Amino acid sequence: MFLRCTVWPMAFVERIPYKGPLSIDLTPHKDIIFDLPQGALIRLAGEKEGIDGVIEELNISLVAHASVLGLAPEVLARINQDTTDIGEIRSALSKAEKMVEVLKESLALKVNDRENDIGTVVESVRKGAKKVGPSIEPPFERTVKYHGQIALKAASTRKKNATAAEAAAEAAAEAAAAEAPGEAAEEKPGGTK
DSSP states (O other): OOOOOOSSOOOOOOOOOOOSOSOOOOGGGTTTOOOOOTTGGGGSOOOOTTHHHHHHHHHHHHHHHHHHHTOOHHHHHHHHHHHHHHHHHHHHHHHHHHHHHHHHHHHHHHHHHHHHHHHHHHHHHHHHHHHHOGGGSGGGHHHHHHHTHHHHHHHHHHHHHHHHHHHHHHHHHHHHHHHSOOOOOOOBTTTBO
16 A cells, blocks of 8 residues: 655544445436525525424314315425425435535545645655756746745745734834823923923
């Protein structure tokens, strides 16, 4: 087994093979899933706390009182079908969310692995330049520049922060000088102020 190595310490991240579902078949749900226009969710009503008790109550009370209320039996049938559909969609969504989570984590891990390997190459180029001379660096110019972006950004941020700290210190000193009472009034000849 090939082990990745690098010249600087890496954070250890345990790799657990994913044993969950690798695909979701939404075919059985094709008649109950929809692609809405962007922003449409804002206008839709959401489920509130206590829905399970409401469904239970409706299945008793609406059966007994639908005709008095002027409601067709189809209303309760639609509510019950929507409740069943919601359960199926939630089940599929739960599986899909786990798959998306695993894909995001796997992507981050693979990007991390690649970045570490690029760092290993850059370190070898730098060491090689010391051994065989700078002629080894030009073929890896973009790689070295790419890898150094974080260090350059960090240096730029440190410089910006230092400049801001100096400016803040100067402003604080000027403000303190402006707020401090003036120097003691000079004494006039004869001992008076």
